[in-house]
Amino acid sequence: xxxxxxxxxxxxxxxxxxxxxxxxxxxxxxxxxxxxxxxxxxxxxxxxxxxxxxxxxxxxxxxxxxxxxxxxxxxxxxxxxxxxxxxxxxxxxxxxxxxxxxxxxxxxxxxxxxxxxxxxxxxxxxxxxxxxxxxxxxxxxxxxxxxxxxxxxxxxxxxxxxxxxxxxxxxxxxxxxxxxxxxxxxxxxxxxxxxxxxxxxxxxxxxxxxxxxxxxxxxxxxxxxxxxxxxxxxxxxxxxxxxxxxxxxxxxxxxxxxxxxxxxxxxxxxxxxxxxxxxxxxxxxxxxxxxxxxxxxxxxxxxxxxxxxxxxxxxxxxxxxxxxxxxxxxxxxxxxxxxxxxxxxxxxxxxxxxxxxxxxxxxxxxxxxxxxxxxxxxxxxxxxxxxxxxxxxxxxxxxxxxxxxxxxxxxxxxxxxxxxxxxxxxxxxxxxxxxxxxxxxxxxxxxxxxxxxxxxxxxxxxxxxxx
Amino acid sequence: xxxxxxxxxxxxxxxxxxxxxxxxxxxxxxxxxxxxxxxxxxxxxxxxxxxxxxxxxxxxxxxxxxxxxxxxxxxxxxxxxxxxxxxxxxxxxxxxxxxxxxxxxxxxxxxxxxxxxxxxxxxxxxxxxxxxxxxxxxxxxxxxxxxxxxxxxxxxxxxxxxxxxxxxxxxxxxxxxxxxxxxxxxxxxxxxxxxxxxxxxxxxxxxxxxxxxxxxxxxxxxxxxxxxxxxxxxxxxxxxxxxxxxxxxxxxxxxxxxxxxxxxxxxxxxxxxxxxxxxxxxxxxxxxxxxxxxxxxxxxxxxxxxxxxxxxxxxxxxxxxxxxxxxxxxxxxxxxxxxxxxxxxxxxxxxxxxxxxxxxxxxxxxxxxxxxxxxxxxxxxxxxxxxxxxxxxxxxxxxxxxxxxxxxxxxxxxxxxxxxxxxxxxxxxxxxxxxxxxxxxxxxxxxxxxxxxxxxxxxxxxxxxxx
Numbered sequence: 001x002x003x004x005x006x007x008x009x010x011x012x013x014x015x016x017x018x019x020x021x022x023x024x025x026x027x028x029x030x031x032x033x034x035x036x037x038x039x040x041x042x043x044x045x046x047x048x049x050x051x052x053x054x055x056x057x058x059x060x061x062x063x064x065x066x067x068x069x070x071x072x073x074x075x076x077x078x079x080x081x082x083x084x085x086x087x088x089x090x091x092x093x094x095x096x097x098x099x100x101x102x103x104x105x106x107x108x109x110x111x112x113x114x115x116x117x118x119x120x121x122x123x124x125x126x127x128x129x130x131x132x133x134x135x136x137x138x139x140x141x142x143x144x145x146x147x148x149x150x151x152x153x154x155x156x157x158x159x160x161x162x163x164x165x166x167x168x169x170x171x172x173x174x175x176x177x178x179x180x181x182x183x184x185x186x187x188x189x190x191x192x193x194x195x196x197x198x199x200x201x202x203x204x205x206x207x208x209x210x211x212x213x214x215x216x217x218x219x220x221x222x223x224x225x226x227x228x229x230x231x232x233x234x235x236x237x238x239x240x241x242x243x244x245x246x247x248x249x250x251x252x253x254x255x256x257x258x259x260x261x262x263x264x265x266x267x268x269x270x271x272x273x274x275x276x277x278x279x280x281x282x283x284x285x286x287x288x289x290x291x292x293x294x295x296x297x298x299x300x301x302x303x304x305x306x307x308x309x310x311x312x313x314x315x316x317x318x319x320x321x322x323x324x325x326x327x328x329x330x331x332x333x334x335x336x337x338x339x340x341x342x343x344x345x346x347x348x349x350x351x352x353x354x355x356x357x358x359x360x361x362x363x364x365x366x367x368x369x370x371x372x373x374x375x376x377x378x379x380x381x382x383x384x385x386x387x388x389x390x391x392x393x394x395x396x397x398x399x400x401x402x403x404x405x406x407x408x409x410x411x412x413x414x415x416x417x418x419x420x421x422x423x424x425x426x427x428x429x430x431x432x433x434x435x436x437x438x439x440x441x442x443x444x445x446x447x448x449x450x451x452x453x454x455x456x457x458x459x460x461x462x463x464x465x466x467x
Numbered sequence: 468x469x470x471x472x473x474x475x476x477x478x479x480x481x482x483x484x485x486x487x488x489x490x491x492x493x494x495x496x497x498x499x500x501x502x503x504x505x506x507x508x509x510x511x512x513x514x515x516x517x518x519x520x521x522x523x524x525x526x527x528x529x530x531x532x533x534x535x536x537x538x539x540x541x542x543x544x545x546x547x548x549x550x551x552x553x554x555x556x557x558x559x560x561x562x563x564x565x566x567x568x569x570x571x572x573x574x575x576x577x578x579x580x581x582x583x584x585x586x587x588x589x590x591x592x593x594x595x596x597x598x599x600x601x602x603x604x605x606x607x608x609x610x611x612x613x614x615x616x617x618x619x620x621x622x623x624x625x626x627x628x629x630x631x632x633x634x635x636x637x638x639x640x641x642x643x644x645x646x647x648x649x650x651x652x653x654x655x656x657x658x659x660x661x662x663x664x665x666x667x668x669x670x671x672x673x674x675x676x677x678x679x680x681x682x683x684x685x686x687x688x689x690x691x692x693x694x695x696x697x698x699x700x701x702x703x704x705x706x707x708x709x710x711x712x713x714x715x716x717x718x719x720x721x722x723x724x725x726x727x728x729x730x731x732x733x734x735x736x737x738x739x740x741x742x743x744x745x746x747x748x749x750x751x752x753x754x755x756x757x758x759x760x761x762x763x764x765x766x767x768x769x770x771x772x773x774x775x776x777x778x779x780x781x782x783x784x785x786x787x788x789x790x791x792x793x794x795x796x797x798x799x800x801x802x803x804x805x806x807x808x809x810x811x812x813x814x815x816x817x818x819x820x821x822x823x824x825x826x827x828x829x830x831x832x833x834x835x836x837x838x839x840x841x842x843x844x845x846x847x848x849x850x851x852x853x854x855x856x857x858x859x860x861x862x863x864x865x866x867x868x869x870x871x872x873x874x875x876x877x878x879x880x881x882x883x884x885x886x887x888x889x890x891x892x893x894x895x896x897x898x899x900x901x902x903x904x905x906x907x908x909x910x911x912x913x914x915x916x917x918x919x920x921x922x923x924x925x926x927x928x929x930x931x932x933x934x
Contacts (some may be wrong), residue, residue, distance in 0.1 A: 063858075065689070065719020081724045092633045092789040112605050123597050130590050134907065137779040138579050166559045174641040174781070174805035181648055189678050205801055211656050222532070252532020257548045284527040285483065305771040312604045312808035314641065322559040336673055338641035340807055341779035390528075 001038055001046045002031075014049055014057040022057065026066050026080055037067060037075040088245040104417030105453035110394050111444035116363055117310050121355050122346065129345040136345070141337050144328075145317070146344040147173030152351035153317060155218055160357070161278075163301070165319050171328065174314040174338035175305050177272070182298065182335075183318070184210050186328055187236055187270060196224050196235035196399065198426035198433065200245050203238055203274075216428045219244070222252040226258035236270045237263075241277040244288040246426050246439045248397060256290050263298035275303045279360055282368045283391040299319030301364050307394075310358060315339055315347060365392065368444060374442045374450065381454030385438075394443045397423065400436040402461035407437060409460065416456045468505055468513045469498075481516055482523040487730055489524065493533050493547055505532060505541040505555035510673050571884030572920035577861050578911035583779050583830055588822050589813065596812040603812070608804050611795075612639030612784070613811040619818040620784060627824070628745075630759050630768070632786050638795070641781040641805035643741070643771050649802075650767065650785070651677050654737060655701055660702035663691050665893035665900065667712050670705055670741075683895045686711070690718040702743055703737045704730075709745040709754040713906045715857040715864060715892050730765035742770045746827055749835045750858040764788030772814065774861075775827060782806055782814060834910060835863065840910045841917065848921030852905075861910045864890065866904040869928035876903060876927065883923045 006014050014174065025031040037043070040058060044051040058075055061067045067075045131136070136146075144150065150167035157163040170374070173179040180203075184193075189212055195218035207214045215232045217224050224239055225350060226308045229287040241251035251259075273290045291301040300337040304316035337344075350356050375387055375396075383399035402409060406424045411422045421441060424433035471488040473481050492498040505513070507521040514521075525542055525655045528534045547929045597604070603613075611617065614642055617634035624630040640646040647670075651660075656679055662671045662685035672683045682699045684691050691706055704726070708718035718726075730736040748754065758768040771783035787795060804811075817823050842863075851868035869876060873891045880887045888908060891900035 057749060062753060063717055064754055065717070065721055065723075078719060079721050081721075081728075091631055092635050092792060117601070117605060119597050119601060123594060126593060127590060130586050134586060137586060138777050140778045164558060168559050174645070175803050178641070178645060178805055179801055185676050185678075188829070209652050209802075211652075250530055250532070252535075252545060254546050254548075255608060256532070261548075284523065284530060285486070309687055310605050311607045314803070314805055314807050325559060327750070331676060334669060335644055336642050336780055336781070338645055338805055339812055340641075340781050342810070343807055348594075348834055384928060422638075 002043060004047065006047060006049065015053045017059040018047070018053065019051070021067055022061060023064075026061075026077055027436045031077050032081040033077055035077045036073075037077070039074060042043065042290055057318075076262065101419075103419045104215045104456075105446075105449050106419045106444060107155050107440055107442075108419050108421045109444050110441040112310055116366065118355060118359055122350065125346045125349045125355075126342065127393050128349065129342060133341075133345050137341055139341075141339075141341050141344060141425060143240045143333050143335050143337055144168075144170065145337050145339060146341060146348065149344045149348040149351075150317075152348045156317075156351050156356065161289060161292075163287060163289060163319075166322075168325060169197050169322065170317050170346065171320065172315065172337060172339050175306065176276070176302055176314070176316040177202075178338055179294070179302060179316055179318045180206050181210055182332055183236075183272065184212055186324065188199055188268070191235040191268065192233050192439055194224075194229060194232055194237040196239055196244065197428050198246060198423065204428075218248065218432070219247065221248075221249070222255045224259070225255065226262040228260070229262050234268075234270060235268055237405065238272040238274060239290075240274045240276060241290050242382075243390070244420070245276070245393075246395060246397070248388070248395070250287055250390065250391065250392070252292075253293075255295060260294055260296065260298065262288070264296040269298060273301045274300050275301060276302070277307060277393045279308050279410070280364055280367055280394060281392040282371070283363065291319065294321070300324075308363065309347075309350075309356075313343060313347075315343060323453045369448070371396070371446075371449050374440065374445055377450040377454065378440070380450060382458060388437075395439055395441045398438040398440055399434075400438055400461060402436050404461060404463070405435070406430065406433075406435055412460045413457060416460065418453055418457060469510060471514065473514060473516065473809055482520045482527070484515070484528050485516070485520060487525040489528060490531075490533055493544055498544050500544055500546040502544045503540075504544070505892070506541060508787050544654070546555060549704075551604075568886075570886045571923075572913075572916050573886045573911060574905065574907055574909075575886050575888045576911050577908040579777055583833060585822060585826055589817070589857075591814045592813045592820075592822075593809065595816065596809060600808075600812050602848040604808050606808075606810050606917070608811060610800050610802050610804055611635075611637065612804050612806060613808060613815065616811045616815040616818075617784075619815045621792075623818050623823065624786075628756060630756060630786075633789075635792060636786045636789065637784050638787065639784050639806050639811065641783070642773065643743070643769055643783040644669075645796065645805055646769060646783055646785045647673050647817060648677055649677055649701075650739065653791065655735070658735065659700050659701040661691075661696060661699055661704040662911060663711065664708060664895050665713060665890065667891065671895075674705075685899070686714065688716070689722045690714075690716045691726070691731040692722065696726070696729050702733075702735055703739060705739040706757075707741045707743060708757050709742055710857070710860045711861075712743070713864070713888070713890060714862065715855070715862070717754055717857065717859070718757075721869060722865075723760060725907065727761055727763065727765065731763040736765060738766045740768045742768060744774060744860045745770070746775050747831055747834055748859040749831065749838070749859060752774065761788070763792050767791075775830065776814075780810060780814070782810060835894060837912075837914070838863070838909055840914050841907065841912055844914065844921065847926060848918060855904075862906055862908045865905040865907055866901075867905055867928060869903050871903070871928060871930070873897065873900075873902055879927045880924060883927065885920055885924060 006017045040051050040054040044054045062069055065078055067082060068078055069075050113463035147167060149168040153170055154165050154167045157165055192213045192215060193207045194215045196218050197218050203228055204214050215234050217228050217232060227238060241256060243250060259271060263271050271290060275289060278286055289301060291299045301319040305313055377384060378387060378398060386399040388397040406422045410420050410422060421439040423439055424430035427433040473484045507518050507525060511521045513519040529536055532545055535545055536542050555562060589617060614634060617637040620637055621632050621634045624632055640649060659680045659682060660674045661682045661684050664685050671681050671683060684695050684699060684700050691712055696704060710717060726738060730738050738757060742756060745753055756768060758766045768786040772780055845854060845865060846850060853866040855864040873889045877887050877889060888906040890904035890906055891897035894900040
């Protein structure tokens with residue numbers, strides 16, 4: 001008869017102790033395949049425990065497949081492998097807090113200052129959402145997002161972007177990157193996707209990680225041309241006509257019309273209009289979207305709230321032309337929406353109650369001031385640099401007066417704690433880039449450090465490393 | 468000279484009116500390509516407006532590419548197409564509130580009752596998060612998720628699931644579906660993916676929409692077998708060994724070991740263990756995971772908080788075996804995490820402060836009670852039905868006593884307001900399914916309607932439609 005010493009004082013239930021003991025015997029082969037276990041009653045009497053304890057242990061062993069019960073006959077041991085000797089733990093080390101280099105001055109990272117985010121309003125609306133929407137919050141929203149939020153976005157676009165769209169055309173996603181993946185599924189993985197060169201490098205990487213063919217199309221002074229597209233075999237082109245990153249080019253109307261014509265020439269051609277920072281135009285009216293000028297339903301519009309509200313809010317959206325809606329529903333309508341409904345309903349309130357407009361205006365004013373301050377500091381600190389400004393967006397370009405090659409400049413600056421973004425970083429072949437053009441991503445720059453930082457940079461450019 | 472009547476009382480700024488008027492003339496061809504515009508000063512005098520107003524209008528037209536400025540010479544009209552006559556608006560109709568059929572009794576939809584969600588606790592932790600984390604909330608979390616939350620999940624899994632994992636192995640995503648897409652990118656789109664047949668149909672649909680080859684592998688009474696896998700050309704298999712949906716099969720230990728051997732036989736083979744409802748086991752210990760038994764680093768574990776907390780919270784995670792971590796970082800580490808950091812930090816507190824354990828225990832008790840009540844009602848209302856129970860999960864099976872074919876049964880029930888899920892719905896070929904087995908997804912059922920609903924069902928099964 002099976003004999004185990006079970007210990008009532010151990011803090012582990014008797015049934016668990018018995019279960020572990022029998023399982024151990026099965027795994028080690030002490031109890032052989034096919035062997036019959038003692039009856040519950042007999043084992044209980046033998047070990048001086050209750051029948052229920054044995055029953056629970058047997059049930060658990062049966063549930064996990066170590067033994068099987070045969071009606072009216074009893075429990076039998078199932079065939080089980082003897083596992084190899086456990087190796088010493090192969091657990092990877094616990095990660096530490098991510099190592100981040102602390103830069104004295106960082107021209108690369110655009111960041112939102114914490115004090116700009118309307119925490120109080122957001123928290124209040126979230127509380128309101130929990131009170132108003134408790135039942136809705138426990139149901140998934142439609143695949144494309146909560147109707148309430150899509151309507152609020154449509155109203156916003158009508159009032160502030162001059163775009164006439166229906167809520168049914170809007171599809172929400174947790175970040176623009178996740179929308180790219182949906183678009184590839186919608187438009188076809190066999191299509192060829194064109195991106196701008198220079199451009200934001202992550203866009204091409206995302207397309208490539210999704211296993212589609214990517215073409216990098218060289219820009220001219222008006223941006224991407226239909227002519228260059230025609231020379232490629234691209235079917236779909238991803239562009240930022242309102243404000244190209246990093247060159248800052250605003251695509252002129254003539255060029256836009258050419259692109260729309262290119263898209264209309266062949267079935268299956270589409271333009272993905274990434275309107276990522278159109279909200280931050282400091283002078284004049286917003287640049288009209290390509291989407292609004294599109295008569296042939298060839299433009300898909302993409303934008304995000306992560307840049308305008310906070311990066312922690314993963315909410316982006318795309319707008320499909322009407323003829324793609326049925327295909328979307330059929331191919332992708334079964335996907336669950338990736339955005340938390342808490343945040344969807346909160347953002348809907350934030351938009352409809354006017355907080356978003358208010359927030360954007362405040363941000364625009366502050367960015368404009370910061371931009372002016374950074375420009376003034378550069379004029380003072382780098383008098384021979386040429387500032388190339390476009391009154392828009394969260395970056396601008398500065399042509400530096402130096403003979404150093406870009407990589408040399410970058411590595412020497414890094415030694416001095418200065419992280420430089422250079423235009424050549426955004427070219428697939430850096431040799432095609434105009435040299436020593438600094439991309440100033442200014443929103444995260446601490447102005448009080450700019451004087452000292454630019455002094456160091458100046459010394460480096462003059463070929464004197466001793467700062 | 469250009470002559471426009473501008474109206475100061477119109478509520479639109481003079482510069483916008485002038486901009487629109489000149490743009491209209493360019494688009495209509497009244498102002499021809501290459502034509503020189505009057506000087507700012509001359510036009511201002513002519514229209515009796517300020518030079519600044521003209522300057523703003525010219526700047527906007529130049530920014531959008533309707534005109535270009537030539538230094539010292541003035542502004543010239545650019546080539547622009549005349550757009551076709553605008554068609555009547557092609558805007559798709561505004562969607563109404565989604566039409567949902569109201570069922571008298573719904574056996575298909577598992578839903579979480581609103582009163583189970585710990586709103587107060589969640590709201591309090593969210594407020595706390597906003598206070599504690601204001602700066603962190605404005606920085607994106609690492610691609611794999613906030614370290615704090617990954618550590619909390621690792622601790623939870625160690626304490627309650629017997630799994631030893633490091634936070635560095637955990638990757639968060641906005642829903643399990645988005646993790647499948649990441650996995651395909653990681654393991655390869657050229658691989659062949661096997662799913663269980665019968666199974667949760669959406670899983671195969673998601674793989675197919677991601678353009679990978681999918682094999683549906685027929686189950687036997689112990690679930691998916693290594694033998695059946697070997698007969699297919701599958702490289703990766705997606706299974707739920709702890710509690711299969713919809714059959715409820717718990718994969719026995721012997722079968723698990725066979726699957727692990729299958730995975731170890733060839734480079735590139737992986738098992739995706741979808742542990743979607745393992746938290747709801749009502750009797751005995753939790754079934755150990757396949758991941759924990761895996762000595763060869765061939766198992767990737769997936770689970771979600773959407774099922775245990777609320778579907779509105781889009782938070783799932785996967786655990787990679789250590790040897791895949793470097794490949795993940797290299798291929799996919801540049802992706803932004805899709806989960807809102809608000810909710811990541813809130814969930815971390817929810818886990819570490821013990822609220823999750825408390826919540827799960829309450830849910831388990833309530834589901835257990837509800838399950839017992841539903842089973843009792845079925846025993847009373849359908850005395851000849853055979854209830855097939857497994858003490859786990861949010862569904863169980865009932866073999867109905869009827870001669871009606873499944874589709875007939877389903878459509879007659881629908882006429883009576885009863886929505887039936889039948890086992891055959893989950894088979895790729897319904898003819899392979901045992902007939903008239905009801906899948907009772909009980910968590911959304913209103914028990915007070917069950918008596919009347921089962922009376923109607925009984926009448927239908929007896930072939931008498933007049934209820």
